[in-house]
Amino acid sequence: MTVSVLTRGDSFKYDQVSRYITDLIDKGQLKPGDKAPSLRKLSKELGVSISTISQSYLSLEDQGILRAKPQSGFFINSMVNQINNIPKSASTEGQPRKVSFGGLFEEIFINASNPRMVPFGEAKPSMDFMPVKSLTRTTRSIISRFPERCMDYSFPPGNRKLREQIAQQYQNISTRVSADDVIITSGATEALSLSLQTVAKRGDIIAVESPTYFAVLRLIEKMGMLALEIETDPETGIVLDALAEAFDTMDIKAVLASPNFSNPLGCLMPEENKRALVNMLAELDVPLIEDDVYGSVYFGEKRPRAAKSYDLNNLVLSCSSFSKSLAPGYRIGWVLAGRYRKKVVELKQATFSATSSINQLAMAEFLSSGQYDRHLVRLRMNMRDQVEKGRYMIARSFPRGTCISNPQGGNVVWVEMPTGCNSLDIFNRALEKNIGVTPGILFSATRRFKNYLRINCGFPWNETNQQAMTTLGKIVSASLAESRS
Numbered sequence: 001m002t003v004s005v006l007t008r009g010d011s012f013k014y015d016q017v018s019r020y021i022t023d024l025i026d027k028g029q030l031k032p033g034d035k036a037p038s039l040r041k042l043s044k045e046l047g048v049s050i051s052t053i054s055q056s057y058l059s060l061e062d063q064g065i066l067r068a069k070p071q072s073g074f075f076i077n078s079m080v081n082q083i084n085n086i087p088k089s090a091s092t093e094g095q096p097r098k099v100s101f102g103g104l105f106e107e108i109f110i111n112a113s114n115p116r117m118v119p120f121g122e123a124k125p126s127m128d129f130m131p132v133k134s135l136t137r138t139t140r141s142i143i144s145r146f147p148e149r150c151m152d153y154s155f156p157p158g159n160r161k162l163r164e165q166i167a168q169q170y171q172n173i174s175t176r177v178s179a180d181d182v183i184i185t186s187g188a189t190e191a192l193s194l195s196l197q198t199v200a201k202r203g204d205i206i207a208v209e210s211p212t213y214f215a216v217l218r219l220i221e222k223m224g225m226l227a228l229e230i231e232t233d234p235e236t237g238i239v240l241d242a243l244a245e246a247f248d249t250m251d252i253k254a255v256l257a258s259p260n261f262s263n264p265l266g267c268l269m270p271e272e273n274k275r276a277l278v279n280m281l282a283e284l285d286v287p288l289i290e291d292d293v294y295g296s297v298y299f300g301e302k303r304p305r306a307a308k309s310y311d312l313n314n315l316v317l318s319c320s321s322f323s324k325s326l327a328p329g330y331r332i333g334w335v336l337a338g339r340y341r342k343k344v345v346e347l348k349q350a351t352f353s354a355t356s357s358i359n360q361l362a363m364a365e366f367l368s369s370g371q372y373d374r375h376l377v378r379l380r381m382n383m384r385d386q387v388e389k390g391r392y393m394i395a396r397s398f399p400r401g402t403c404i405s406n407p408q409g410g411n412v413v414w415v416e417m418p419t420g421c422n423s424l425d426i427f428n429r430a431l432e433k434n435i436g437v438t439p440g441i442l443f444s445a446t447r448r449f450k451n452y453l454r455i456n457c458g459f460p461w462n463e464t465n466q467q468a469m470t471t472l473g474k475i476v477s478a479s480l481a482e483s484r485s
């Protein structure tokens with residue numbers, strides 16, 4: 001009897017067959033030039049029909065991963081070599097720096113959020129993958145059942161039922177959190193901003209990953225703090241030896257990092273590194289501001305633990321939101337602020353005050369009904385597929401020598417183009433073709449990622465988007481050729 005190794009009940013079986021093949025390529029078990037398993041053999045092996053295998057192979061051919069040879073079958077394309085080249089980490093300047101972006105940030109931000117633009121410049125899943133109808137139904141029902149509560153303030157720490165639901169989400173990842181630990185904020189941005197303001201002041205040094213999410217650098221800039229960029233491994237996150245060395249010579253007031261799927265690298269810090277990071281900071285009595293906004297959009301078997309789960313000293317401020325997993329526009333985030341809880345609540349009360357009552361009530365109901373957890377299962381599968389397809393699409397379209405990150409979660413990839421490519425020039429040229437991308441220079445205060453791009457893959461790879469990737473590849477090749485002429 002043949003037993004299917006694929007998940008039962010999935011209507012997109014051919015996508016799973018495709019993943020089976022790309023996994024073999026990623027593991028090096030299928031190499032460029034190798035013959036792919038025959039339709040009949042794979043059909044037997046996986047327990048799915050020949051037509052499903054055939055559909056999958058045609059889709060892999062469309063993506064440039066397979067090449068059909070008449071009378072001979074399918075072969076692995078030569079470009080897949082590139083897929084296993086991931087960017088390398090590089091040591092940083094090692095000095096704290098004032099951040100100064102000028103108008104660049106706004107220009108890029110406005111263009112990235114233009115709905116007419118091909119969304120390679122965004123950093124969120126497309127609404128095609130969000131439960132738009134069911135969350136809207138829940139919100140309508142909340143408004144009609146509790147109109148007065150919806151219209152009233154919901155002061156910090158925020159709606160109790162929502163805080164209970166958020167605390168429950170942590171149960172599955174060995175993190176003891178109660179509703180009293182949760183402070184609701186207007187998105188993760190507010191959580192990060194409150195955390196930074198609580199633990200540091202103007203002129204203080206904040207250690208960050210390199211590359212790091214540019215809005216973090218922007219917050220540091222606006223608060224007059226200094227960013228100290230620490231070498232970060234594209235697979236395992238912030239390099240602990242480099243961080244420890246920085247502590248030897250500098251008075252660092254806080255570390256801000258994303259152990260689970262940093263933006264832009266998508267890397268996952270191994271659990272032992274998270275524990276070591278938290279322990280190192282506990283010894284130094286320095287707080288960790290953890291950005292866990294992508295934590296629930298993981299590609300592996302189970303949700304990785306938050307660094308907060310290793311925090312025996314209440315020294316971690318763990319920030320997150322529903323922006324990457326449900327509805328960025330609802331602006332609901334939170335912070336588990338540990339020993340800084342009282343200060344954060346007071347600061348929020350005094351500055352940003354209440355967070356939207358309607359949205360908190362709707363989120364609470366969406367979570368308690370089980371709809372959120374069910375949605376997450378689908379979202380994770382979709383993001384993993386879109387990112388995988390995106391990586392192949394980039395490998396096929398970009399010049400030889402390009403390195404592509406291999407994210408373990410989230411929806412963005414970090415692309416190192418051959419030296420000479422100018423990401424700002426590429427951004428401007430892509431803009432003329434209505435294609436959004438995020439230039440690498442935004443991810444460091446030292447502008448050191450000149451030949452890098454961050455590319456969003458969190459949307460369906462339809463004809464238009466595939467075509468746009470081909471066009472982007474041509475723009476990159478032209479930029480490279482000009483730099484060499």
Ligand SMILES: Cc1ncc(COP(=O)(O)O)c(C=O)c1O
Nearest residue numbers: 123187188189213263293321323
């Ligand atoms: C790593 C990271 N942290 C925080 C945020 C901000 O999240 P929010 O929209 O909830 O403020 C983003 C959004 O792009 C992000 O990528």
